[in-house]
Amino acid sequence: MNALVGTGGLIRLILRRDRFILPAWIVLLAVIPVSYVSGIEELYPTAAGRAQYAATSGTNPTFLALYGPLHSTSVGGLVAQRAGFLPLIVGLIALLTVIRHTRGEEEAGRRELLGSTVVGRHAGLAAALIVTMTATLVLGLLSGLVLTSGGLPASGAFTLTLSWTFAGWVFAAVAGVAAQLTEGAGAARGIALGVLGLAFVLRVAGDVGGTGNELSWLSWLSPIGWAHGIQAFGGERWWVLVLSAALAAVLIAVATAVSARRDVGAGILAARLGPADAAPGLRSPFALAWRLHRGLLMSWTAGFVALGLIFGGVADGVGDMVEDNPQLQEIFARMGGRGGLIDLYLAGIMGILGLIASAYAIQAALRLRSEEANLRAEPLLATAVGRLRWAGSHLVFSVLGPVVALLAAGATAGLVHGLNAGDVGEQLPRALGAALVQLPAVWVLTGIAVALFGLLPRVAAASWGAFALFLFLGQVGAVLGLDQWMLDVSPFTHIPKVPGGAVTAEPLLWLLAVTLVLMLAGLVGFRRRDAAVG
Amino acid sequence: MENIIVAAALTKSFGPTQALDGLDLTVRAGEVHGFLGPNGAGKSTTIRILLGLLQADAGHVEMLGGDPWRDATTLHRRLAYVPGDVTLWPNLSGGEVIDLLGRLRGGLDPKRKADLLERFDLDPRKKGRTYSKGNRQKVALVAALSSDVELLLLDEPTSGLDPLMEEVFTTCIEEERQRGRTVLLSSHILAEVERLCDRVTIIRNGASVETGTLAELRHLTRTSISAELASPPNGLAQLGGVHDLRVDGTRVRFEVDSNQLGPVLRQLTTLGVRSLTSQPPTLEELFLRHYQDELTGSQPQGASR
Ligand SMILES: Nc1ncnc2c1ncn2[C@@H]1O[C@H](COP(=O)(O)OP(=O)(O)OP(=O)(O)O)[C@@H](O)[C@H]1O
Ligand SMILES: [Mg+2]
Numbered sequence: 001m002n003a004l005v006g007t008g009g010l011i012r013l014i015l016r017r018d019r020f021i022l023p024a025w026i027v028l029l030a031v032i033p034v035s036y037v038s039g040i041e042e043l044y045p046t047a048a049g050r051a052q053y054a055a056t057s058g059t060n061p062t063f064l065a066l067y068g069p070l071h072s073t074s075v076g077g078l079v080a081q082r083a084g085f086l087p088l089i090v091g092l093i094a095l096l097t098v099i100r101h102t103r104g105e106e107e108a109g110r111r112e113l114l115g116s117t118v119v120g121r122h123a124g125l126a127a128a129l130i131v132t133m134t135a136t137l138v139l140g141l142l143s144g145l146v147l148t149s150g151g152l153p154a155s156g157a158f159t160l161t162l163s164w165t166f167a168g169w170v171f172a173a174v175a176g177v178a179a180q181l182t183e184g185a186g187a188a189r190g191i192a193l194g195v196l197g198l199a200f201v202l203r204v205a206g207d208v209g210g211t212g213n214e215l216s217w218l219s220w221l222s223p224i225g226w227a228h229g230i231q232a233f234g235g236e237r238w239w240v241l242v243l244s245a246a247l248a249a250v251l252i253a254v255a256t257a258v259s260a261r262r263d264v265g266a267g268i269l270a271a272r273l274g275p276a277d278a279a280p281g282l283r284s285p286f287a288l289a290w291r292l293h294r295g296l297l298m299s300w301t302a303g304f305v306a307l308g309l310i311f312g313g314v315a316d317g318v319g320d321m322v323e324d325n326p327q328l329q330e331i332f333a334r335m336g337g338r339g340g341l342i343d344l345y346l347a348g349i350m351g352i353l354g355l356i357a358s359a360y361a362i363q364a365a366l367r368l369r370s371e372e373a374n375l376r377a378e379p380l381l382a383t384a385v386g387r388l389r390w391a392g393s394h395l396v397f398s399v400l401g402p403v404v405a406l407l408a409a410g411a412t413a414g415l416v417h418g419l420n421a422g423d424v425g426e427q428l429p430r431a432l433g434a435a436l437v438q439l440p441a442v443w444v445l446t447g448i449a450v451a452l453f454g455l456l457p458r459v460a461a462a463s464w465g466a467f468a469l470f471l472f473l474g475q476v477g478a479v480l481g482l483d484q485w486m487l488d489v490s491p492f493t494h495i496p497k498v499p500g501g502a503v504t505a506e507p508l509l510w511l512l513a514v515t516l517v518l519m520l521a522g523l524v525g526f527r528r529r530d531a532a533v534g
Numbered sequence: 535m536e537n538i539i540v541a542a543a544l545t546k547s548f549g550p551t552q553a554l555d556g557l558d559l560t561v562r563a564g565e566v567h568g569f570l571g572p573n574g575a576g577k578s579t580t581i582r583i584l585l586g587l588l589q590a591d592a593g594h595v596e597m598l599g600g601d602p603w604r605d606a607t608t609l610h611r612r613l614a615y616v617p618g619d620v621t622l623w624p625n626l627s628g629g630e631v632i633d634l635l636g637r638l639r640g641g642l643d644p645k646r647k648a649d650l651l652e653r654f655d656l657d658p659r660k661k662g663r664t665y666s667k668g669n670r671q672k673v674a675l676v677a678a679l680s681s682d683v684e685l686l687l688l689d690e691p692t693s694g695l696d697p698l699m700e701e702v703f704t705t706c707i708e709e710e711r712q713r714g715r716t717v718l719l720s721s722h723i724l725a726e727v728e729r730l731c732d733r734v735t736i737i738r739n740g741a742s743v744e745t746g747t748l749a750e751l752r753h754l755t756r757t758s759i760s761a762e763l764a765s766p767p768n769g770l771a772q773l774g775g776v777h778d779l780r781v782d783g784t785r786v787r788f789e790v791d792s793n794q795l796g797p798v799l800r801q802l803t804t805l806g807v808r809s810l811t812s813q814p815p816t817l818e819e820l821f822l823r824h825y826q827d828e829l830t831g832s833q834p835q836g837a838s839r
Contacts, residue, residue, distance in 0.1 A: 107624075107663065183663055184624045273659040274627025282630060283637040291626065375621045379674070382585045382615040382687075383638035386607045531587040
């Protein structure tokens with residue numbers, strides 16, 4: 001039988017299942033960059049203004065780390081840098097989509113149902129890849145059109161947007177391979193996310209020292225680095241796309257080869273046998289939750305340690321920038337001189353880490369919903385375990401997990417920066433404080449997830465919408481010049497800018513109060529409602 | 535005799551779907567109670583209400599002398615549940631799940647666990663995601679049967695078990711009955727119900743349509759009779775309880791309600807019987823009648839057709 005028979009039918013099935021989410025992310029991601037065009041034209045209308053921006057914000061390590069290098073001082077160049085997190089986002093969405101429609105389906109047993117009809121052995125993989133890759137292509141073309149109509153030169157616009165498409169292709173292919181390796185969708189997702197994280201960290205490490213530093217080559221090891229290496233608006237290097245296309249092709253070939261060799265439902269990394277009896281400690285809902293959460297918690301913590309190392313490692317270099325640039329010294333003197341600049345940098349970085357930690361908080365809290373919807377909560381709730389005890393066992397991870405992750409990032413950043421600057425004693429507590437002060441904002445996201453779980457369980461995943469909104473407000477809000485009241489919607493707006501800034505307890509207490517109310521509402525709602533299936 | 539489960543006039547709807555519509559169910563202490571009904575009749579919904587996972591919209595429900603919704607956790611110490619769809623945690627072994635569920639219920643008997651694992655031929659070292667459907671079912675069964683509880687709530691526990699394992703299950707339930715445990719057994723398998731159950735409740739569209747002992751239910755079934763008579767079968771059609779009468783000269787074929795068998799036989803003898811075959815009533819027929827009404831959408835039938 002032809003291995004691709006039935007691909008068309010599966011494509012239609014995927015399109016039908018994703019008929020809302022697919023257009024939603026394409027349009028959202030296509031529109032974000034053009035919003036930068038007007039914002040930047042308004043803030044920096046003159047070439048001189050943009051050169052000034054390039055010399056300051058555009059090349060400071062925070063921006064280099066988060067958005068990548070600046071290749072041109074044209075409006076397009078500034079837009080391209082500001083949109084520098086898009087390869088990561090597109091890669092993330094592509095990866096999650098492919099896993100969900102391949103290994104996710106297999107794990108749920110639905111693939112088997114289809115496999116017994118006329119569906120070739122590669123059809124599932126092919127359909128998921130075709131849909132995802134076409135979607136990122138549509139995103140690239142649409143976004144390129146929108147940017148061109150927004151007044152940017154077409155060649156630069158399309159290079160930029162197609163670089164996202166190709167990043168999407170590479171990570172769709174990475175997910176295609178990961179989906180063949182393990183038996184569980186969670187583990188496959190973990191592998192693919194690990195590759196994405198590694199690619200991001202490599203790019204950050206290569207870019208953060210500025211163009212032409214001795215570690216620049218690291219970026220060239222990363223498919224995300226390639227998306228920046230294409231230099232949109234700054235002497236485009238189209239050939240970089242060939243690298244991505246070639247890697248994607250190789251990975252797809254690997255995925256196909258592995259898929260041809262394994263059984264439906266099986267993985268290459270075979271599951272090992274477990275113990276015949278439970279350890280004596282496995283006797284409470286919390287002990288079970290620990291088993292279910294520990295892998296995730298450890299990978300998040302490891303990721304935060306890596307981020308802490310990178311961000312802490314370059315903090316001292318931020319200060320050097322001032323000394324290298326006599327014209328700017330006066331400006332920076334007003335911002336508090338060398339020390340003030342580093343503080344500003346640390347505060348900014350910790351704000352980003354806080355936001356990332358809130359993604360973990362949501363993920364851990366939503367485990368409640370997936371346990372319930374997959375009927376794994378039912379046998380537990382049919383024992384002497386009360387609902388609150390069961391919910392609490394998972395919420396511990398949503399509440400304390402971010403504490404662990406931020407503590408790890410703050411401690412490593414403070415330690416590394418302290419060692420560089422020669423006073424660990426002072427820098428460590430400052431960095432720790434800056435990391436931990438994010439927690440009240442992070443917990444608001446826990447609160448939102450719990451409230452939705454308790455009151456509107458079927459749409460609990462909408463917590464990610466809140467996350468996206470806060471991300472948008474934090475990253476794009478200021479560039480767009482949004483009104484303060486809109487920015488105030490995000491809890492992260494209310495976190496004091498430390499180290500350096502003043503700390504007032506009031507906004508933090510408000511955030512804690514909001515969290516408490518949301519969590520209480522969610523838990524009371526959960527106690528009163530039916531255990532909802534599906 | 536003490537009642538372990540009393541549900542009266544339960545209603546429950548999910549949006550536009552009326553899952554339960556005035557359901558009554560009484561389970562007595564120490565009995566194995568069969569719970570039958572076509573797909574979507576509301577069996578799982580009823581059991582979930584008994585477990586306090588769902589709250590009934592209206593009606594009265596009492597289990598082990600408590601309110602399943604309010605006293606959920608205390609009642610759960612005294613019962614064990616086997617869900618119809620068993621999903622396990624992918625990274626926990628079957629043995630770990632059995633121990634965990636047993637401990638959360640308040641302890642399990644390791645000797646009995648080992649014995650059950652052997653009888654069900656289950657490898658407890660496999661991880662959750664590598665079990666077949668039948669083996670997942672066995673994990674839940676072993677967890678439930680090795681706990682020391684008064685009441686077992688089993689929702690289609692044998693779906694997915696092979697015939698050999700079904701036999702093992704039947705023996706296990708017989709043992710449970712001898713120990714004086716109460717069992718509520720939802721099932722589609724009639725042989726299993728006939729062998730195990732003391733009393734049966736049949737539900738349809740969320741309401742109970744029959745309840746009683748198997749002997750009582752047999753009264754609701756019909757015997758098929760075909761006979762060769764000495765004279766034309768006059769007056770047979772007028773007798774109560776006769777259905778589907780087909781006459782071919784002096785040969786007759788018909789069905790008769792089991793509680794009308796006596797008068798009909800008397801009439802046959804007056805007519806003179808040359809030969810007679812009768813097919814005994816089966817519960818299957820009764821169940822099929824109830825199941826099929828579902829398809830044709832007509833009302834449940836007593837004696838008339
Ligand atoms: N969570 C739910 N949301 C919406 N409808 C539901 C839900 N649970 C059950 N139903 C509906 O309630 C009705 C009764 O379902 P239930 O699962 O109790 O049937 P059942 O008798 O157990 O069927 P089966 O023999 O197939 O297991 C069905 O129509 C079903 O679709
Ligand atoms: Mg059911």
